[in-house]
Amino acid sequence: MxxxxxxxxxxxxxxxxxxxxxxxxxxxxxxxxxxxxxxxxxxxxxxxxxxxxxxxxxxxxxxxxxxxxxxxxxxxxxxHGELGTSLVYFPEPVSAVIGTGLGWTVFLAGGALVVSFLLGSTIGALAAWRRGGWLDTVAPPLLSFLGAFPYFWMAMAAAWGLGFELGWFPVRHAYGPEVQAGATLEFVASALRHALLPGATMVVASLGGWVLTMRNAMLVVLGDDPIRYAQARGLPPGRIFLHYAIRNALLPSLTSFGMAIGFVVSGALLTEIVFAYPGQGYLLLQAVRGQDYPLLQGLFLTITLAVLGANAVVDALIIALDPRART
Amino acid sequence: MTERDPRGDPASALLAVDALSVDYGPVRAVDGVSFTVRRGQTLGLVGESGSGKSTAVLGALRLLPAPGVVTGGSVRLAGAELLDLDAAGLRNIWGAQVALVPQGALSSLNPVLRVLDHFAETFTAHGVKPEGGVRACAAALLSRVGLDPVHLDSYPHALSGGMRQRVTIALGLALNPPLLVLDEPTTALDVVVERDILRQLLAAQDASGFAMVFITHDVALLLELASAIAVMYAGRLVERAPSEVLAADGALHPYTRGLLAALPPSPGEARLPVSIPGHAASVADPPSGCRFHPRCASAIDRCRTEAPALRVAGPDHVVACHVVELGVSSPKPGAP
Structure with missing residues (x-):
């Protein structure tokens, strides 16, 4: 087949x-x-x-x-994309309300997830490759420690310390009041500046998980026969690292990544509350509070379809990367 | 302790392993083992599971995974000391000067690479650009070991165990190395496939003239295949002899004789197979003196206290046993 x-x-x-x-x-x-x-x-x-x-x-x-x-x-x-009319945001149609929230959530939570996955997998892979080296000694316990803080506490501490006291980052909203939403450089810069702190807290909270997943998968793969056989044929370490260790260790991580992508769409509820960020999680909270049935239905539909869609994409990716999945 | 091969002539040998010791933590898994392989010769290394035969060879080639550590001895491949080489030096040797056909051949290929990619990366690693291209060269190699070149585009999981074994042998031959090390290459295969693969292997050896170290627990196979056979027991070499000598009932060590007596009789031979009593000694807690003495019918008091050194019993024939009476004509430089 x-x-x-x-x-x-x-x-x-x-x-x-x-x-x-x-x-x-x-x-x-x-x-x-x-x-x-x-x-x-x-x-x-x-x-x-x-x-x-x-x-x-x-x-x-x-x-x-x-x-x-x-x-x-x-x-x-x-x-036709008609999901009814929102009650909380009456008379806005649900599709328009979700459209705005979805955009911000995909930008913030999706961006944070991709950064966290790439950074975490890289750190995990390097830590396992130099097992017992300084990265392997420092990174997993430190990141697990940071990830163990209650998320809302860490987010509020960051918002208070780095945002309010030091004033390095804006602490609320998706973009500043001084810019008009639109395809302008100022708007993009403002949106990025506003996403930096909430995004960073999300990355810090989730990085440890990706590091450990990748490190453990790498350690298993590194002890396998193909690695030793590759060495016995005189292959250089760079090729073994990329084509033998990473290629094989990434497959289980990729499945977790796919599931995480799907759930991005349900919004980063705590992040969006702490930073008053107008994403899906914030909408979901408003909809529940206001008994906004059409909006809730629309949100559930978006989340379901996003989870299915993300899984389909990852399935296709795995079929492309793992020949064993093709038969 | 170490045993020096009294007749070792490392200069003329392709591979000369001398007094090699390998430790796993506190356990000495290989204890002072010596053997040589001449160009074009096939050395069979035989012993029970845990006797250290694979450990000795992989240790000698610096291919032993941690926590196995070579703790003593010397390994010269074509005159160059392998134990002194750094990582880059070893990478140049591996695959080009000595190729390994791994024990876990069924699981040794990279599941995400095609068969052709395995050949391509092996050539690239050694800076070799085969004449006529990688695909043509790899196809010719597969044909030599009896595998249809259409499988170049297959992934390992689509191949049967015998096919994967043929791929690893073809990969071993890819850079035309003077020495091929086969670690129990046919143990997982059925007899028909095993016979066919060995036939192809011997044909390739006739054509290219490479030497082989063949590690197995199948003595009968070695009697046909090898020019010399080294027998290991609990981490030590107990006897090494030309295979004609062993085939002609010339084995001296009680363990070697036990292994041969345990073989099924050939048709018309009037004897029953006899197995060696007891269990293989463990290198983690080896018996004192001669490690075989608890299972040996001829053991004397001296065997319990003193480890026997290798003594010369004939041309290319050494044995480590106190009890064996050696012919008067043989010199006994190693005897006490």
């Missing part, structure tokens, strides 16, 4: 899983007792007219039509 057929089969499975997720996302709110309109109506405790309930139901896309008809409508709207 060729790699493309193999890949196609996996993608088919992912498409199936995505369809199941979409359908569940459709069914769950409709199977629950009550509906968002009633919840909203109850919240205003009689301050809105009963007649307004009907228009609210229409606005929220609720109807008494047969489930099948609703389902078809739901799929049609989804195909």
């Amino acid at each position: 060729g790699p493309l057929i193999q890949l196609g089969r996996r993608l088919g499975l992912y498409a199936l899983a995505a369809w199941v997720a979409l359908t569940l996302n459709f069914l769950l709110p409709r199977l629950m007792p009550g509906d968002p309109a009633q919840a909203l109506y109850a919240r205003f405790q009689g301050r809105i007219e009963p007649a307004a309930l009907d228009s609210l139901r229409v606005t929220l896309g609720l109807s008494d039509a047969p489930l099948a008809t609703q389902y078809v409508l739901y799929l049609q709207q989804l195909a």
Whole structure:
């Protein structure tokens, strides 16, 4: 079986899983007792007219039509990217709200994850390669120590010490009030400056895990027969390091990386709260607080699809990197 | 203790290992082992599991993984002392002057590289640009060991055990080294594949004239294959003899005789296989004196206290045993 057929089969499975997720996302709110309109109506405790309930139901896309008809409508709207109207950010459409949050989250949490994965895997690989050397002695315990702090505590300490007291970094928001959002150099610079501190706290908190994962995988691979056989054929250390040790040790790390990418989209809740960063986690918190059903549904859908999508990408990557996965 | 080979002539030998000792921490796994391999010759190294045969050879070639450490002796390959070489010097030797066919051949190839890549990197490492290109040269090497060159584009997991073994042998021959070391190359294979691979190997040896060190626990195989056989027991060399001598019932050491008596009889031979009583001695806690004495029917008091030195028993034939009566004609420079 060729790699493309193999890949196609996996993608088919992912498409199936995505369809199941979409359908569940459709069914769950409709199977629950009550509906968002009633919840909203109850919240205003009689301050809105009963007649307004009907228009609210229409606005929220609720109807008494047969489930099948609703389902078809739901799929049609989804195909056009329509996820309904947010209650908390009324009258913004959910897709627009999520679009903004997703952008900032992917920028901040995604960037931090990539930096952490690359840096951590490199440190772990070098530590294992020079086992017992200074890097191997210092890095794993130090990074595990830093990673052991409660994250919110470390984030607040960083925001207070480096941001507030020393004033080196901005401590809140995604970009400064002095710049206009847009494709300008000032905006990009401001966004980067604002992401630096929250991003750095995320990297520090997660680096130890990547270092240990890679170091342990490397140690196993370094003790394996292919490494010794490569030495016995007189291969230079650089080639053994890259093509024998790293290539084989990276495969398990890559699977963890794929899962982590998927969960980036659910937002770095604590980071976004501490640094008042307008990402997905912040939206999720607002949606739960405000009983914003359409926004919650939209967020769950985005998270599910992102996890599936990231896993599909990593599957394709592993098929490309590991010939054993192709058969 | 060390035993010096009384007839060793390192100058004329391709590989001369002299009084080699290898330690694993406090355990002396190889104790003063000496042997030589002449150009084009095949030396068989035989012994039970744990006797130190692989450790001795890998240690001599500086290929032993930690915590194994060579603690004494001398290893000269074509006159150059291997124990003095630095990492870069060893990399030049490995693969080009001496090639290893590894014990774990089934798991030794890199799972993420194609067979062709293994050849290419071996050539590149030694700065060799084969005539006609890497692919043509690798294809010719595979054909020599009976493997279809279409497998150049295969990954190791797609090949059977016998095929992977053929790949490692072909890789060993790639740089045309004067010495090929095979560490139990056919132990994991069925008899039919083993026979075929050995046939191809001997044909390649006839064509190229390389010498071989063949490590195995199969004495019967060595009687056919090797020109000389060295027998190890619990980290020490007990006997070394031309294989014709051993085949013609000329073995002297009780352990060697025990190994040969344990072979299944050839058709028409009127005897039953007899196994050696007891278990192999451990190098971690070796018996005093001659390490074989607890299992030896001929042991005398002296065997329990004093380790026997190697004595010359005939041309190219040495034995380490107190009990064996050596012919009057043989000189006994090593005897007390």
